[in-house]
Amino acid sequence: MIALYFKIASFNINSVRARKEMLIQWLGENKPDVVCLQETKVINADFPAACLLEAGYNSLFKGRKSYNGVAILSPHQINPLNSDLGSIAEPDEARLIAAEIKGIPIVNTYIPQGQSPESDKFSYKISWIKALKEYFDSNFKPDEPLLWLGDFNVAPEPEDVHAPKRLLGRVGFHPTEHEALDYVKSWGFKDIFRLHHQSEGGHFTFWDYRVPKALDRNLGWRIDHIWATAPLAKRSTKAWIDIEPRRKVKPSDHTFILAEFNIDS
Amino acid sequence: MIALYFKIASFNINSVRARKEMLIQWLGENKPDVVCLQETKVINADFPAACLLEAGYNSLFKGRKSYNGVAILSPHQINPLNSDLGSIAEPDEARLIAAEIKGIPIVNTYIPQGQSPESDKFSYKISWIKALKEYFDSNFKPDEPLLWLGDFNVAPEPEDVHAPKRLLGRVGFHPTEHEALDYVKSWGFKDIFRLHHQSEGGHFTFWDYRVPKALDRNLGWRIDHIWATAPLAKRSTKAWIDIEPRRKVKPSDHTFILAEFNIDS
DNA sequence: GGGCGGGGCG
DNA sequence: CGCCCCGCCC
Numbered sequence: 197m198i199a200l201y202f203k204i205a206s207f208n209i210n211s212v213r214a215r216k217e218m219l220i221q222w223l224g225e226n227k228p229d230v231v232c233l234q235e236t237k238v239i240n241a242d243f244p245a246a247c248l249l250e251a252g253y254n255s256l257f258k259g260r261k262s263y264n265g266v267a268i269l270s271p272h273q274i275n276p277l278n279s280d281l282g283s284i285a286e287p288d289e290a291r292l293i294a295a296e297i298k299g300i301p302i303v304n305t306y307i308p309q310g311q312s313p314e315s316d317k318f319s320y321k322i323s324w325i326k327a328l329k330e331y332f333d334s335n336f337k338p339d340e341p342l343l344w345l346g347d348f349n350v351a352p353e354p355e356d357v358h359a360p361k362r363l364l365g366r367v368g369f370h371p372t373e374h375e376a377l378d379y380v381k382s383w384g385f386k387d388i389f390r391l392h393h394q395s396e397g398g399h400f401t402f403w404d405y406r407v408p409k410a411l412d413r414n415l416g417w418r419i420d421h422i423w424a425t426a427p428l429a430k431r432s433t434k435a436w437i438d439i440e441p442r443r444k445v446k447p448s449d450h451t452f453i454l455a456e457f458n459i460d461s
Numbered sequence: 462m463i464a465l466y467f468k469i470a471s472f473n474i475n476s477v478r479a480r481k482e483m484l485i486q487w488l489g490e491n492k493p494d495v496v497c498l499q500e501t502k503v504i505n506a507d508f509p510a511a512c513l514l515e516a517g518y519n520s521l522f523k524g525r526k527s528y529n530g531v532a533i534l535s536p537h538q539i540n541p542l543n544s545d546l547g548s549i550a551e552p553d554e555a556r557l558i559a560a561e562i563k564g565i566p567i568v569n570t571y572i573p574q575g576q577s578p579e580s581d582k583f584s585y586k587i588s589w590i591k592a593l594k595e596y597f598d599s600n601f602k603p604d605e606p607l608l609w610l611g612d613f614n615v616a617p618e619p620e621d622v623h624a625p626k627r628l629l630g631r632v633g634f635h636p637t638e639h640e641a642l643d644y645v646k647s648w649g650f651k652d653i654f655r656l657h658h659q660s661e662g663g664h665f666t667f668w669d670y671r672v673p674k675a676l677d678r679n680l681g682w683r684i685d686h687i688w689a690t691a692p693l694a695k696r697s698t699k700a701w702i703d704i705e706p707r708r709k710v711k712p713s714d715h716t717f718i719l720a721e722f723n724i725d726s
Numbered sequence: 727g728g729g730c731g732g733g734g735c736g
Numbered sequence: 737c738g739c740c741c742c743g744c745c746c
Contacts, residue, residue, distance in 0.1 A: 210746085211729050235746090237730065262730045263745075309746055349746095404746085405727035449728080449746080475736095476739055502740065527740050528735085574736065670737035671736080714736085714738080728746095735740075 201433070202298065202457045204230040206345040206420050207441075208306070208402070208450035212236040212267070215448060216244045220251045222441055228454065229270060230297055232304035234347040236265030243267065258290045266293040266304050266346075277301060278335050284327035291324075294335070298459070300428070301336060305346035310367045318367060321349070325376040329383050336425075338384025344423040347450065350377050352387065355397035356418035368419055386429035388422045388455045389437075399437055402450045411442055422455045431457045466698070467563065467722045469495040471610040471685050472706075473571070473667070473715035477501040477532070480713060481509045485516045487706055493719065494535060495562055497569035499612040501530030508532065523555045531558040531569050531611075542566060543600050549592035556589075559600075563724070565693070566601060570611035575632045583632060586614070590641040594648050601690075603649025609688040612715065615642050617652065620662035621683035633684055651694035653687045653720045654702070664702055667715045676707055687720045696722045 205228045209215050212233060223231065236243065236259050243257045248269060256274045259265035268274060277294040285291065291306045305328070310321035336342045350373045354360035363369045381387075393399060400416025407415050422435060435455040442451040470493045474480050477498060488496065501508065501524050508522045513534060521539045524530035533539060542559040550556065559568045570593070575586035601607045615638045619625035628634045646652075658664060665681025672680050687700060700720040707716040 214729065235729085311746085405729095406746090407727095446728095479739065500739090576736085669736080670739090673737095711738090730744080732743090733741085736738100 199458050200460050202230075202300070202459045203228045203454065204232075204302075204343060204345065204422065204457070205438075205452050205454045206232045206234075206304070206347070206422060207452045208234040208347040208420060208448060210235050210237070210448040210450065212238055212244060212265070213242070215446065216247060218441060218444060218446065220247065222438075222452070223248075223251055223253060223269070226438070226452075226454075227271075229272060230302060230343075231269040232302070232345040233267040233269065234265070234304070234306035235263075236267050237262060238265055256293060256295050258293045260288055260290045264290045264306055266290060266306050268293055268295050268297075268302060268304050270297050272297050277303075281324070281327050281331050284323050292331075300341050300343060300459075302343045302345065303332075303336075305344070305348070307347065307349045309349050310373070312367055313365065313370050313372070318370075318372075322372055322376045325350075325373070326379060329380045332380070332383050338425050339427065340425065341428040342384075342425040343428060344385060345421065347419060348377065348421050349419050350374070351417045351419050352377060352421075353390070355395060356400075358398075358400070358415045358417070368417060381423070384425050385423040386426065388424050388429060388432050389418070389435040389453060391429060391432060392435045401437055401453050403442065405449050411439075420450055420453045422453055424455075424457075428457060431459060433458050464723050465725050467495075467565070467724045468493045468719065469497075469567075469608060469610065469687065469722070470703075470717050470719045471497045471499075471569070471612070471687060472717045473499040473612040473685060473713060475500050475502070475713040475715065477503055477509060477530070478507065480711065481512060483706060483709060483711065485512065487703075487717070488513075488516055488518060488534070491703070491717075491719075492536075494537060495567060495608075496534040497567070497610040498532040498534065499530070499569070499571035500528075501532050502527060503530055521558060521560050523558045525553055525555045529555045529571055531555060531571050533558055533560050533562075533567060533569050535562050537562050542568075546589070546592050546596050549588050557596075565606050565608060565724075567608045567610065568597075568601075570609070570613070572612065572614045574614050575638070577632055578630065578635050578637070583635075583637075587637055587641045590615075590638070591644060594645045597645070597648050603690050604692065605690065606693040607649075607690040608693060609650060609686075611686065612684060613642065613686050614684050615639070616682045616684050617642060617686075618655070620660060621665075623663075623665070623680045623682070633682060646688070649690050650688040651691065653689050653694060653697050654683070654700040654718060656694060656697060657700045666702055666718050668707065670714050676704075676712075685715055685718045687718055689720075689722075693722060696724060698723050 257267035522532035
């Protein structure tokens with residue numbers, strides 16, 4: 197019997213309207229089973245679902261005007277799951293969407309950026325992250341397959357930023373964020389990229405537009421992630437970052453992170 | 462001896478930043494000796510001179526933030542001429558630029574639009590037009606070669622608008638504008654396009670973005686012009702409007718008007 | 727730097 | 737409709 201592979205990806209698209217052509221091209225070239233998008237920046241009525249369907253992808257999306265917005269794309273059937281983080285999250289923020297695809301539950305999050313460690317937005321970010329533990333607890337089981345993908349807006353380890361000493365304490369690489377994320381991770385997640393690239397540095401998914409030549413100088417952050425519970429983690433065959441979309445004419449500030457799983461029964 | 466042709470063009474580009482790619486493509490395909498641009502909408506520091514030089518064109522430009530802005534492009538040497546309309550014109554308006562190219566003096570104007578016949582801007586437009594007579598008088602001679610190109614924001618004759626009866630009295634086709642323009646024309650200009658298309662209607666250079674399907678329904682105005690003094694007018698071989706750029710993906714609301722002159726000595 | 731409005735303008 | 741700007745956000 198031949199192996200059955202399941203290829204998934206996460207991408208902060210920074211406007212699905214501005215980048216839908218490149219998205220469709222990428223889907224055609226990479227043929228993933230699932231793509232989780234963040235910062236679609238479009239209300240549901242304007243989500244280019246028809247366009248994506250033509251390209252062979254179903255979509256489940258939750259958007260609002262200007263900010264945030266998440267979506268899950270798949271050539272397979274997408275069965276919506278509970279996507280409500282609960283009381284901690286401001287309503288209609290459009291930062292979390294969940295679905296079951298091919299029997300695998302998938303949670304896609306766009307964690308608040310947090311602005312600066314002194315701001316109210318930072319404490320909101322921390323509460324939002326911690327609320328995820330309760331969300332996972334009420335909806336899933338750590339000993340069953342579960343995928344958590346998205347823009348976490350946190351680089352978990354020193355290898356995940358280009359200048360760990362200088363950046364420690366900055367938003368996105370702050371002890372309080374690490375603590376909050378570890379708290380959720382302890383529920384039962386493995387970092388799938390890190391699993392396949394033990395203590396390797398220099399692998400990033402985000403380069404700030406405002407840093408001159410950030411990509412060429414590789415002044416990036418690994419803040420987009422693919423995490424999974426143990427039963428799926430042990431079936432993961434590889435994980436990688438596709439940097440090419442970030443080299444195109446109109447790149448997002450983020451790029452795609454991918455992982456592949458062997459899901460033979 | 463073979464004839465020596467001189468091909469000139471005028472184009473209201475409605476932002477040279479937004480349309481520099483199409484401009485460069487058009488220059489490559491049409492290889493004019495001179496192009497006069499209006500509404501470049503850039504300060505001098507941001508004018509894409511290097512870009513145009515790469516495409517084989519020198520440029521002389523005068524711009525301001527947001528509004529107006531004029532430029533003269535040529536593969537030949539561009540010798541600046543007096544570009545000051547005088548006291549009537551508000552300073553730094555960037556509506557007039559003049560140069561000598563291949564021994565021919567060229568004046569490029571972006572005449573004020575005038576808003577509505579009741580507004581102060583309309584009387585400013587009339588004064589501005591009339592001031593041109595004094596400008597031509599002080600700087601040039603009607604019995605010597607002189608080219609005047611630009612967006613005049615006036616359709617001179619009934620054939621120059623799509624609905625002369627309905628539009629008579631509107632800004633751009635108003636008796637007061639006709640009177641002012643005739644006053645300047647009497648200094649010594651010929652309308653080179655009209656010379657080659659006697660009493661032909663339906664030839665327009667501008668279609669309002671706000672009129673639905675204006676181009677398809679040819680609901681236009683001929684408000685961009687190429688005028689010349691007698692010694693040049695008698696050497697004009699043809700004049701035409703290139704409508705193709707207006708059919709492209711990101712058209713200006715105007716298109717190119719062109720003329721060719723035989724300048725054998 | 728590059729998305730998103732929103733308001734001014736022709 | 738499609739430029740311009742500005743301010744907000746990342």
